[in-house]
Amino acid sequence: MSLHAAPLAEIPTRTAELVRIILPKGNTITQLRDCFGAVYSDDQFRSLYPTRGQPAYAPWRLALVTIFQFLEHLSDRQAAEHVRTRLDWKYALALELEDLGFHYSVLSEFRARLVAADQGEMLFNTFLQACRDHHLLKPGRQRTDSTHVLARMRMLNRLELIGETLRVALDDLATVIPETLCQVIPAAWWARYGRRVEEGSLPHSEPSRSELAQTIGEDGFFLMTSLLNDTALNPLLDRPALAMLRQVWLQQFQRELSGLGVTQIKLRAQEDTPPAESRRCTPHEAEARASIKRHTRWQGYKVHFTECCDEAGPRLITHVKTTTATQPDVQVNDTIQTELIARALRPETHLVNAGYLSGDGLVESQARGIDLVGPLRESSSWQSRTADAFDLSAFVIQWEQRQVTCPAGQVSTMWSERSLSWTRRPAVQVKFSASSCRNCSLQSRCTRAKSGVRTLGFPDRVTFEFSGHPNHRNTDAGRHRLPAFTGFTTAQLVFSPTIQILRPSLCRT
Known part of the structure; x- marks a missing residue:
């Protein structure tokens, strides 16, 4: 098929008159057409088609049909049927009442062309720009959450x-x-x-x-x-x-x-066998991985949605990032903020749940001029879960002296700094002497190590103090606390038609 681009068609008079009679107040589909126009043009898709061959169905119409299809959760067959039978769709697509539309397979071929040309996000970005042009996009306050995406396969033993x-x-x-x-x-x-x-x-x-x-x-x-x-x-x-x-x-x-x-x-x-992040789970999708998050087990990928959430404006998804299922959320936060800034969508406040939050992320977000807000992760140590045990908050850190004092008054004998491999930021490791720990009457409340010696690990001073660490109250520096945020689910992202319209296809990019 070849593309013979044509000027955007005007809405036929008979179609417009009948829609105004049947839908005098309009609906979501007709209002989108009236507010945004056609949104897409054939010239945007010229690189997807050869210069010779049978004329292709107008790609600007296929792009709109794809948006409507995701808006109403339709299959390709159902979407093609709606083009033939729905007056509001004919109105938005500028079709005559007698127009029979196209075969449903044209939609899958159109999506395949987008993916093959690495233009999977074209529909999303173009619609987002239309919202920006109409002053509907207010990126000042945004939030991010993730959900699982199943691979196109069943789980194999x-x-x-x-x-x-x-x-x-x-x-x-x-x-x-x-x-x-x-x-x-x-x-x-x-x-x-x-x-x-x-x-x-x-x-x-x-x-x-x-x-x-x-x-x-x-x-x-x-x-x-x-x-x-x-x-x-x-x-x-x-x-x-x-x-x-x-x-x-x-x-x-x-x-x-x-x-x-x-x-x-x-x-x-x-x-x-190798860990889940490198273990293959199917021969049909090389990038699919098996993962578990709380009570959910799946094989496939993970997708991160970011939406603007200012109370005065509509909820518009501003960024979508698909990763492997095993990649931790905290490792994606930097990429999300960098790409938002590159697209002139820098958030003033970025709301996340505990999975995205880290001391390093707080420091880096502040350097970008972004306030990263979310709940701090609870410590997983047995000391923090035991009422009378000594977790990190029970120790006093003297940064200038490069030492730590334990609840029994003993001072650490070793202080070493090293860079964490995955963040490349420094961290501190502290160790107390074997003689003082083994002879201490509080040892059972402090450590269960076979050596009987307590060791501590925590981030560098800048990260530790800036992150408002729960154990920061006993340090010899000031305090910084984050506003409380309980987090949200992906289901909460889908509560307005606008979000459904902007939801892109979850193809891997």
């Missing part, structure tokens, strides 16, 4: 994962070297990997499942070895499906050399 990974690799090789593959793989593989590997077709007894896992592991290593030993086939190992096979086999299997010089293949123990 370990046996399904390894079996399906090998099947996908074989299917990929069958498209490039079908004849060679038939000569390399044993005939039994056709029955074993000929169809999708699912739990219903797997054995139920534990010995049989272990035997099948052993067989799949050996088959995978046999395939990779066969490709590795043939120089003409070596480049195939770099194909995504084969790269996934290597990664999954490295994470799920181990090879041991027996006393007879025979290599044995064993499925790794669950505790011996």
Whole structure:
């Protein structure tokens, strides 16, 4: 298809007259058209289409249909049906009453063009700019929260994962070297990997499942070895499906050399597999990860929504960031603020929940001219959860003397500063002498370390004092406290039509 851009059409007279009769006060769709106009133009999408070919359906209309579709939670079939039958949609799209619209598959093709051209956020950014032009965007006070996004797959157990990974690799090789593959793989593989590997077709007894896992592991290593030993086939190992096979086999299997010089293949123990942030959970989506947050378990991604929340203005989503499911919220806060500033949407006050808040984040936000507001995280130490135990608040920090005094009056003997690997900011580690701790009558309320010696860790002075740390009251410096904020859920983001309109597709960018 090719794009033959045309000037934006005026709303047909008959369509406008009938809408005014049936909807004299209008509705959300007609009001959006009256307030914002067409919003999009064909010229914005010129790079998505070739210069020759059958004329494409007007992309500015498809963009508006996509917005309306998300506004009303419609499938592609339903959205295409609404274009044919809804008067308010015909009004917004400037269509004649007799217009039959388009086939529903045009919508998925349009979204695919956006993603392929890395223009997934074009619709969102253009609509946001329209709100700015109409003075509806007031970014002074904004808030951020995250929710989970499911991958386009069902959850796989370990046996399904390894079996399906090998099947996908074989299917990929069958498209490039079908004849060679038939000569390399044993005939039994056709029955074993000929169809999708699912739990219903797997054995139920534990010995049989272990035997099948052993067989799949050996088959995978046999395939990779066969490709590795043939120089003409070596480049195939770099194909995504084969790269996934290597990664999954490295994470799920181990090879041991027996006393007879025979290599044995064993499925790794669950505790011996890599952590969730690097462990593959499906061969169909390389970036999907398994994660857990409180009572929610999922495989997929995490999306962070930021919206302006000034009482005088509408609630408009200003930023969307999709990350891996295992990335902590606190690591995304810097990116969100940086991108908001780059788009001239710097918040004066940025409201977050405890997952986004850290002492480093408070300092960096202040340097950007942003007040980061949220609840401080509760300490996870056993001392903070025990009524008569001594947590960090029971110790007095003398920054100038580089020492700490414990509740028993003992002074620390070691003070060291180091940079945390993930924040690159300094932190302090303090240690008391073994003799004073082991002979102390308060030891049981202070430490459970096997060595019997209490150690403390806390951020550098600037971060510690600025963050209003709960343990800051006993330091020899001033105080800074944050306003209370209880946090909010993603469900609370969706309470006005405007937010639904601005919600972008959750495609990975």
